Amino acid sequence: MLDKLQELEQRYIELEHLLADPEVVTDPQRLAQLGRERAELEEIVSVYRELRRVDEQIAEAEQLLDGSDPELAELAADELPRLKELREQLYQDLRKRLVPKDPNDEKDVIVEIRAGTGGEEAALFAADLFRMYTRYAERQGWKTEVLSSNPTELGGFKEIIFEVRGKGAYSHLKHESGVHRVQRIPITESGGRIHTSTATVAVLPEAEEVDVQINEDDLRIEVFRSSGHGGQSVNTTDSAVRITHLPTGIVVTCQDERSQLKNRARAMAVLRARLYDLERRKLEEERTGMRRAQVGTGERAEKIRTYNFPQDRVTDHRLKLSVSNLPAVLDGELDQFISELQALEQAERLREAGIS
CATH class of the missing domain: 1.20.58 (Methane Monooxygenase Hydroxylase; Chain G, domain 1)
Structure with a gap:
């Protein structure tokens, strides 16, 4: 040093x-x-x-x-x-x-939560995670805004995409990318058996137009009527927007707003973030020859955390850290996990830079 x-x-x-x-x-x-x-x-x-x-x-x-x-x-x-x-x-x-800085650390983020295995229980867990992150954002003094959602009849989400705006949002939330697992008795379970369900979280640094150049000729933009629970129409005009990026096959749909222009703007913001993340990961692979571990970039296929309701325990598998008081964690008390993950990332970056 x-x-x-x-x-x-x-x-x-x-x-x-x-x-x-x-x-x-x-x-x-x-x-x-x-x-x-x-x-x-x-x-x-x-x-x-x-x-x-x-x-x-x-x-x-x-x-x-x-x-x-x-x-x-x-x-x-x-x-x-x-x-x-x-x-x-x-x-x-x-x-x-x-420590070499991540150039995205100060950026706002787009968080995508999707229900995984477990049917309706997975969708309810996705809603729990959404609330957890919005409560954490409130504690940090950040703003959140839902960009797109696909709710279920019981109050869960098959998918919800939202924006978090605040200084250092990406540096705090980037390690949340991955598979989150819940173990509990679902409200739909009459026999009292514990089920295991999952939801996936993706945290993307928000990209400005200057960060990602999108050719309009590469887009297929479709408009249609928004639909609610059970597929019923909630709008009488074609306000929902679906954008397909033809070179990558990425599809983004936004229908929460009644304005087609607002839905299109939101869909473009999500598309820019996904394309930026795709390019960022590609460059990372070229630099290291392989994707880095969850700490640093966030592997979405990896099981990173388990929320065990019967034992009132939350376990982060990367840190091998378990804490009790699960309700507090789901109410946004994530500081212990996030600070430990940031310290782990810092140690890794110091090693990469050859600083002892």
Whole structure:
């Protein structure tokens, strides 16, 4: 890590000289680019320099301990614990700052929840997960908005797609992608037997139009009348929209709004997010030669968490962590899981960057 810090400090010094170069000053584009790079390095370099200063103070205090002046030795003995604690804090701060950042971490997200195995019980579990994430978002001060839903008669969802808007939404929710499993007695079970059902969650960083270029010729757009429970028509106009991206075969349907324009805008937002995620995963595979584990990108085929109602227990299989008070978790108390998963991702990124 020391070599990396020395390299960054040298680059910081070089940038300071470059930003004073007349050729750079007269080139607005290059000036802005170098200015951004310098700003990104400034906090790391300032903490590194503070760490060096504390190291010097520790060395001086240790010399005084071995000196002939007992009063100074006593002062040094009192000061050393504080200096060593400060050094550890600065060191850990630097380790975090050196972790390569996920460029999507600050983005809003689109979350897609789909009922898996288990019929109506799986749809009810999908509704539980939807409420869990909306409650978590409320706790963070974020906004949520349903983009598309396919409800069932008993209040579940075959599918629900919603947007979460808030600073760092993707960094907090990206590890929720995967298969969630529930074990409980369904309301439709008369014999009192415990059933196992599943729902899948996909968390996609929201893509701007500049992130994904979509050719209108690649789209097949169909409009039809929205339908409610049992297939009955809930609108008398063709307001529902189905968009098919022909090159990939991705299909997005939105029918929650009464306005065809609003449904089309929502469907395009979901399509952009799916295409962006598809390209992101493709680049990740090319970079590593294989998909990374759930922590980092989010494998959707993997069983990541089990919600066991009879035992009042939620288990995250990636962390091998179980917590009790399942109702609180389903009410949005996800901080323990999310912070542990973020720490695991950070450790993985540090290893990849060769930082010990």
